[in-house]
Amino acid sequence: MNEFDDYLAECRALVLEEIRDIIPKDPRYGPVLYELMLDYPLREGKGFRPALCIATCRALGGHLEATLRTAAVLELYHNAFLIHDDFEDGSLMRRGDNTLHRKYGAPIAINVGDAMLALSLSPLLDNMELLGLGKALRILRVVADMARESAEGQALELFWIREGRWDLSDEDYFHLVHKKTCWYTFLAPILIGGIIKGVADDKMKTLEAFAVELGVAFQIVDDVLNLEVGDGAYGKEHLGDLWEGKHTLILMHAMRTANPSDTTRAQEILQKSRADKTDEEVRELHAIVERTQSVDYARNVAYSRASNAREILSNTTDWLQPSVHRAFLEQIVDRVVQRNR
Amino acid sequence: MNEFDDYLAECRALVLEEIRDIIPKDPRYGPVLYELMLDYPLREGKGFRPALCIATCRALGGHLEATLRTAAVLELYHNAFLIHDDFEDGSLMRRGDNTLHRKYGAPIAINVGDAMLALSLSPLLDNMELLGLGKALRILRVVADMARESAEGQALELFWIREGRWDLSDEDYFHLVHKKTCWYTFLAPILIGGIIKGVADDKMKTLEAFAVELGVAFQIVDDVLNLEVGDGAYGKEHLGDLWEGKHTLILMHAMRTANPSDTTRAQEILQKSRADKTDEEVRELHAIVERTQSVDYARNVAYSRASNAREILSNTTDWLQPSVHRAFLEQIVDRVVQRNR
Numbered sequence: 150m151n152e153f154d155d156y157l158a159e160c161r162a163l164v165l166e167e168i169r170d171i172i173p174k175d176p177r178y179g180p181v182l183y184e185l186m187l188d189y190p191l192r193e194g195k196g197f198r199p200a201l202c203i204a205t206c207r208a209l210g211g212h213l214e215a216t217l218r219t220a221a222v223l224e225l226y227h228n229a230f231l232i233h234d235d236f237e238d239g240s241l242m243r244r245g246d247n248t249l250h251r252k253y254g255a256p257i258a259i260n261v262g263d264a265m266l267a268l269s270l271s272p273l274l275d276n277m278e279l280l281g282l283g284k285a286l287r288i289l290r291v292v293a294d295m296a297r298e299s300a301e302g303q304a305l306e307l308f309w310i311r312e313g314r315w316d317l318s319d320e321d322y323f324h325l326v327h328k329k330t331c332w333y334t335f336l337a338p339i340l341i342g343g344i345i346k347g348v349a350d351d352k353m354k355t356l357e358a359f360a361v362e363l364g365v366a367f368q369i370v371d372d373v374l375n376l377e378v379g380d381g382a383y384g385k386e387h388l389g390d391l392w393e394g395k396h397t398l399i400l401m402h403a404m405r406t407a408n409p410s411d412t413t414r415a416q417e418i419l420q421k422s423r424a425d426k427t428d429e430e431v432r433e434l435h436a437i438v439e440r441t442q443s444v445d446y447a448r449n450v451a452y453s454r455a456s457n458a459r460e461i462l463s464n465t466t467d468w469l470q471p472s473v474h475r476a477f478l479e480q481i482v483d484r485v486v487q488r489n490r
Numbered sequence: 491m492n493e494f495d496d497y498l499a500e501c502r503a504l505v506l507e508e509i510r511d512i513i514p515k516d517p518r519y520g521p522v523l524y525e526l527m528l529d530y531p532l533r534e535g536k537g538f539r540p541a542l543c544i545a546t547c548r549a550l551g552g553h554l555e556a557t558l559r560t561a562a563v564l565e566l567y568h569n570a571f572l573i574h575d576d577f578e579d580g581s582l583m584r585r586g587d588n589t590l591h592r593k594y595g596a597p598i599a600i601n602v603g604d605a606m607l608a609l610s611l612s613p614l615l616d617n618m619e620l621l622g623l624g625k626a627l628r629i630l631r632v633v634a635d636m637a638r639e640s641a642e643g644q645a646l647e648l649f650w651i652r653e654g655r656w657d658l659s660d661e662d663y664f665h666l667v668h669k670k671t672c673w674y675t676f677l678a679p680i681l682i683g684g685i686i687k688g689v690a691d692d693k694m695k696t697l698e699a700f701a702v703e704l705g706v707a708f709q710i711v712d713d714v715l716n717l718e719v720g721d722g723a724y725g726k727e728h729l730g731d732l733w734e735g736k737h738t739l740i741l742m743h744a745m746r747t748a749n750p751s752d753t754t755r756a757q758e759i760l761q762k763s764r765a766d767k768t769d770e771e772v773r774e775l776h777a778i779v780e781r782t783q784s785v786d787y788a789r790n791v792a793y794s795r796a797s798n799a800r801e802i803l804s805n806t807t808d809w810l811q812p813s814v815h816r817a818f819l820e821q822i823v824d825r826v827v828q829r830n831r
Contacts, residue, residue: 260648264645293608296608303604305522
C-alpha cells in the first residue's frame with residue numbers, strides 16, 4: 150500500500166459505512182432487495198468516485214462531514230447504474246464475480262437498481278439542512294444532469310450497436326464518453342466537491358475541464374485493459390468489449406484504418422449478437438485490431454488527455470491547497486493511465 | 491362520453507402536453523430514447539393518476555397551474571415503472587400493444603425507463619419556485635417514498651414467485667398491494683394534491699385512508715378483469731396473471747380453498763416458468779380457480795373496499811367543496827369497480 154491506496158481505502162471504508170446506514174434494515178425485503186444492494190459495493194472496486202468527491206472538497210478547504218453522505222450517494226448511484234448497464238450490455242463479469250443479473254436473474258437485478266436510485270433521493274434532500282438550500286439544490290441539479298447524460302450516453306451506444314454504425318470519428322467517441330463515463334465517474338463527484346465547499350464559477354470551470362480530461366483518459370485505458378489483461382486481476386471478462394461489440398476508441402480506430410477485407414470481415418462479425426459470435430470470430434476481431442495497432446493509438450490518446458489533466462491541475466496551486474487531498478488528485482491522474490484493473 | 495370521461499380526457503390532454511414539454515427534443519437521442527418515452531403515454535391508458543392529483547388539489551380549492559407539472563411528473567414516473575415492471579414480470583401486452591421491451595429489446599427499454607426517472611427530478615425541483623420550499627420538499631419526500639415502496643412491493647412479489655410461496659393470507663395480499671399499487675397509483679397523486687393546496691394533517695390522514703381503500707379495490711378489479719375479459723378492450727393479455735404466476739387475491743384464495751388434489755396440481759403448474767407452461771396447463775389453473783369461486787370472492791372484497799372509500803369521502807363535505815372536482819373523486823370510486831379495462 151502507498152499513500153494513494155491508503156486514501157482510497159479510507160474513503161471506501163467510510164463510504165461503505167454510510168451506504169449501510171442509508172439502506173433500510175427491514176428483513177422482509179432483505180433477501181431480494183436490501184441485501185442485494187450491497188453485493189456490488191462490497192466487491193473490491195476502485196472506489197474512485199467518492200474519493201474524488203471527498204478529495205476535491207477537502208483540497209478546497211472543505212470538511213469531510215459536509216461531503217461524506219453525498220459521496221456515498223454517488224457511489225450508490227454508480228452501483229445502480231452498473232447493475233442496469235451490465236444487464237443492458239450483456240456483461241458477464243463485474244469486479245471478479247458474475248454480474249448481478251446472472252446471479253439473481255434480470256427481473257430482481259433491475260428492481261434492485263431501481264430501489265437504489267429511489268434511496269438516493271432522501272439523503273440529497275437532507276443536504277438542505279446540512280449544507281443549506283442553495284448548495285443542496287445545486288447538487289440535486291447536478292445529479293439530475295448526471296442521470297440524464299448517462300442515459301443519453303447509454304442510448305447512443307445501444308443505437309450505434311443496433312444500427313451497426315462504425316462510420317464514426319474520434320470526436321464521436323469523445324462525445325459518447327463525455328456522457329457515459331465522464332459525467333458519473335468524474336464530473337459529478339468533482340463538481341459536487343466544489344459545490345459543497347462553494348467555489349466560484351471560474352474555478353468550477355477549471356474543475357470541470359480537469360474532470361473531462363481525466364474521464365476520457367480513464368475510459369480509453371478501460372478499453373485498453375479489456376483487450377490486454379486477463380479475467381483475474383482486471384475483474385471483467387477478457388475481450389468482453391469485442392464480444393459485446395462495444396464502441397471503444399480502439400475498435401473505432403481499427404474500423405477506420407484496417408484494410409478493406411479486414412473491415413468487411415470485422416463488420417460481419419460485429420453484426421452478430423453476442424450469442425451468435427464464436428470464440429474464433431472474436432479472436433479474428435482481436436487480430437484485426439492488432440494489425441491496425443489501435444491499442445497503441447488509443448494508449449497515446451489516453452496519455453495525452455492525462456497530460457492535459459496534469460497541466461490543468463498544475464495551474465491551481467493558488468486555490469487547491471497543498472495537502473494529502475490535493476496529492477490524491479495529482480496521483481489519480483497517474484493511476485488512471487498506469488493501472489492494471 | 492360522460493362528465494367523468496370528459497374530466498379524464500381533459501386532464502390527459504393537458505398532462506400529455508406537459509410531458510412533451512419535459513422531454514428534451516435533441517434528435518441525436520430521439521430514435522432510441524426520447525421518442526420512445528412517449529410510446530406508453532400515447533397509448534390510451536386510463537389516466538387516473540394525474541387526474542386524481544388535479545382533482546384532489548382543485549376540490550380542496552387549489553389551482554390547476556400549481557399542480558399540472560407535478561401531475562405530469564407522476565404520469566412520467568408511472569410509465570417508467572410500467573416499462574421496468576413489464577420486463578420484470580415478463581408481460582406481453584400493455585394498453586393493447588406489445589410491451590416496450592418486446593418492441594425494442596430489453597436493453598433499450600430499461601434505459602428508456604431510467605432516463606424517464608432522470609427527467610422527473612428537475613420539474614420537482616422547479617416546484618421550489620412555484621410552490622415554495624416547504625411544499626416542494628414534501629412532494630419530493632412523497633416521491634422518494636413512492637419509489638421505495640413500489641420497489642419493495644415488486645421485490646416482495648418477485649420473492650414470492652421465486653420461492654413458490656402460496657401459504658399466504660389476504661393480509662399478505664393487502665400488504666403487497668399497499669406497496670405495489672396504492673402508493674404510486676393513488677396515495678402519491680392524492681397526497682400530493684393535498685400538499686399542493688396545503689391541507690392540515692388530519693385531512694391528509696383522511697385522504698390517505700381514501701387512497702388506500704380505492705387502491706386495494708382497483709388492484710383486485712384489475713386481477714378480476716385479467717381472468718374475465720379478452721385481449722381487445724382490456725389491453726393486457728387474457729389470463730396473463732396465470733401465465734406469470736402472479737399473486738392475485740383470486741389465485742391466493744384459490745390456493746387456500748381448493749381441494750387437496752387441485753392445490754397440488756396448481757402448485758406444480760405455478761412452479762413452472764412462463765416459458766415452460768402450456769396452454770392446457772393455464773386452462774387447468776383457470777378451471778381450478780373457477781371451482782373455488784375465487785373471482786366472486788375477490789369481487790366482493792373489492793366492492794367492500796370501494797364502499798369504504800365512498801364512506802370516507804361522504805364525511806368530507808365540509809372541506810372538499812362541491813364541484814366537478816369533488817364529483818370526479820366520487821365517480822372514480824364507482825368507475826374503479828365497474829370498469830371493463
